[in-house]
Amino acid sequence: MAVFPQRLDSPLAYAIAQALMDGFDRHYRLFRLESARAKERFERSDWHGQQRAQRERIEFYDLRVREASQRLETEFRAHEQPMEVWQQIKLHYIGLLIEHHQPELAETFFNSVTTKILHRTYFHNDFIFVRPAVSTEYIENDEPAATATYRAYYPTRDTLHETLVRIVDNFRLQCPFDDLQRDTGRVLQAMAARLAQVKLRANFQIQVLSSLFFRNKGAYVVGKIINGFNEVPFALPILHREDEEAGRLVIDACLFGEDELQMLFSFARAYFMVDMEVPSAYVQFLRSLMPRKPRAEIYNALGLAKQGKTLFYRDFLYHLRHSSDKFRTAPGIKGMVMLVFDLPSFPYVFKIIKDHFPLQKDTTREQVKGKYLLVKQHDRVGRMADTLEYSEVAFARERFEDELIEEIRRHAPSQLEISDRDGDGKEEVIIKHLYIERRMIPLNIYLQEAFDAGAAEQVDRAVVEYGNAIKDLVAANIFPGDMLWKNFGVTRNGKVVFYDYDEIEYLTDCEFRRVPAPRNEEEEMSGEVWWPVGPRDVFPETFGPFLLGNPAVREVFMRHHADLLDPAFWQSHKERILSGHVFDVFPYDADKRFGNHPPVREEQAA
Numbered sequence: 001m002a003v004f005p006q007r008l009d010s011p012l013a014y015a016i017a018q019a020l021m022d023g024f025d026r027h028y029r030l031f032r033l034e035s036a037r038a039k040e041r042f043e044r045s046d047w048h049g050q051q052r053a054q055r056e057r058i059e060f061y062d063l064r065v066r067e068a069s070q071r072l073e074t075e076f077r078a079h080e081q082p083m084e085v086w087q088q089i090k091l092h093y094i095g096l097l098i099e100h101h102q103p104e105l106a107e108t109f110f111n112s113v114t115t116k117i118l119h120r121t122y123f124h125n126d127f128i129f130v131r132p133a134v135s136t137e138y139i140e141n142d143e144p145a146a147t148a149t150y151r152a153y154y155p156t157r158d159t160l161h162e163t164l165v166r167i168v169d170n171f172r173l174q175c176p177f178d179d180l181q182r183d184t185g186r187v188l189q190a191m192a193a194r195l196a197q198v199k200l201r202a203n204f205q206i207q208v209l210s211s212l213f214f215r216n217k218g219a220y221v222v223g224k225i226i227n228g229f230n231e232v233p234f235a236l237p238i239l240h241r242e243d244e245e246a247g248r249l250v251i252d253a254c255l256f257g258e259d260e261l262q263m264l265f266s267f268a269r270a271y272f273m274v275d276m277e278v279p280s281a282y283v284q285f286l287r288s289l290m291p292r293k294p295r296a297e298i299y300n301a302l303g304l305a306k307q308g309k310t311l312f313y314r315d316f317l318y319h320l321r322h323s324s325d326k327f328r329t330a331p332g333i334k335g336m337v338m339l340v341f342d343l344p345s346f347p348y349v350f351k352i353i354k355d356h357f358p359l360q361k362d363t364t365r366e367q368v369k370g371k372y373l374l375v376k377q378h379d380r381v382g383r384m385a386d387t388l389e390y391s392e393v394a395f396a397r398e399r400f401e402d403e404l405i406e407e408i409r410r411h412a413p414s415q416l417e418i419s420d421r422d423g424d425g426k427e428e429v430i431i432k433h434l435y436i437e438r439r440m441i442p443l444n445i446y447l448q449e450a451f452d453a454g455a456a457e458q459v460d461r462a463v464v465e466y467g468n469a470i471k472d473l474v475a476a477n478i479f480p481g482d483m484l485w486k487n488f489g490v491t492r493n494g495k496v497v498f499y500d501y502d503e504i505e506y507l508t509d510c511e512f513r514r515v516p517a518p519r520n521e522e523e524e525m526s527g528e529v530w531w532p533v534g535p536r537d538v539f540p541e542t543f544g545p546f547l548l549g550n551p552a553v554r555e556v557f558m559r560h561h562a563d564l565l566d567p568a569f570w571q572s573h574k575e576r577i578l579s580g581h582v583f584d585v586f587p588y589d590a591d592k593r594f595g596n597h598p599p600v601r602e603e604q605a606a
């Protein structure tokens, strides 16, 4: 522990702290500008632009960190500065954060830059922000022109409809609604069904976040209805009409409650674009809607992925201190490319790329990393799990099962170091590079358990969901490559999500072909592939034997998803994507869409 300096007497320390602050402020200004532009792209129906921006914004952070660390070196010879100066840099920086509107992000930025410069023995709270120093509570933007984080509306039963119109109008979207009265009428009916039997209390109000949430082809109003002690989260997706009335907006649905909001904010979807002055206030509001969603995942969903990563790691260390179980090989069929382990008490898995792959996996470590990066930057359409990437992660040796250490030593020795790196007399397992993602139940295990329990309906539902997952991936221009059951997982909400990325390709890079007719008896009788196969050739007719050995599975699959075995299905999607079409993939069930049923929703009115 360094001694607390009684005076901040280094002008250089102040200058370095200020340079770091400038670096962060520049980052957040650009991040925010790009996020705010999502509104214009939405108004112009510039879907390719929206997806490009979503992808490119992910790169901003690393670029700004690199700029800032270069500046520190060239202007201040940062790495030559003694540790007394570094300690003062942190204290000055804390001073600069007192009136800051994004202090938690600025602290993380400080860590990102300084850990590039300092030796890892100094990665503790004297020099970097291992824990936050500045509170994010009750931050307000007091500038005269500032918009508050959320707006509150106080309707009565009689003014509810006009209030809904005002809520939507206040976003000042520069496109006309097809029929805002009709749409808010539908929202009103959906809400009224929930309010019909209840007495409206003195505090009855609707709170709505002041910025819209943009992603792909949608804009979302996010808020909550408060009545007495009850709070009901809701979200309104706003879309463009697809037909001849293009350029006109519709409210497509009204989503209610924690589960539907969780679907919208899922870790398996692309990050939102939101114009926020005080992001921590957005996180706090969103957390009140989804109390069981970790704050780390909410920051991720808002595109603040580095903050998500920081918080996840803090949560993880905290969990380790307050648990005693051991890391073990993850249940399920082992991967050929990835070595996967987990901690039973913690709902995530850890994946290491193996050093050697079997012959049928014609790939390299760099290619595998490239595929994971592709997924990170792509729209994950609710069907591909997001991954956090870490390097040099240290765990206590005593928390590892010996068999797991042996397995890592056998399959990924280059990734493993066992030593007492921090010199505290305890051995550590240091993993050079790993991915962390949400744990799911592997679909093969899920199906097996359902069979064993005789739960035919559950089997049916999972098989249908599996086909839906593949079709959503197709719509997003992703060919999963390896579609075996074991490469998909089932989430808490029963959604099927893909997690094996090493064979992923863009659909538009694949050739979907029919199996040619055999030319002679020998070819016909051959159990092997006798026809020539190019590197990007895919033969959908051959999927069946791998997937559909079980008659019950085969029956449901063929009833709902026989088209997946037809090359024409894949080819037609490929052609539509090549012609510039961006498919809609809705983060809510089709039966929620207003257009899909008559205005009065019986099941809710009941």
Ligand SMILES: Nc1ncnc2c1ncn2[C@@H]1O[C@H](COP(=O)(O)OP(=O)(O)OP(=O)(O)O)[C@@H](O)[C@H]1O
Binding pocket: 330, 331, 332, 333, 334, 335, 336, 337, 338, 339, 340, 349, 385, 437, 438, 439, 440, 441, 442, 482, 486, 487, 489, 499, 500, 501, 502
């Ligand atoms: N998110 C997850 N949740 C739960 N289990 C997982 C998860 N990811 C992977 N697994 C388990 O680890 C195994 C291997 O993972 P993964 O499919 O990513 O590896 P792989 O080497 O790419 O596989 P393959 O050999 O099919 O290419 C899976 O079969 C599954 O049992």
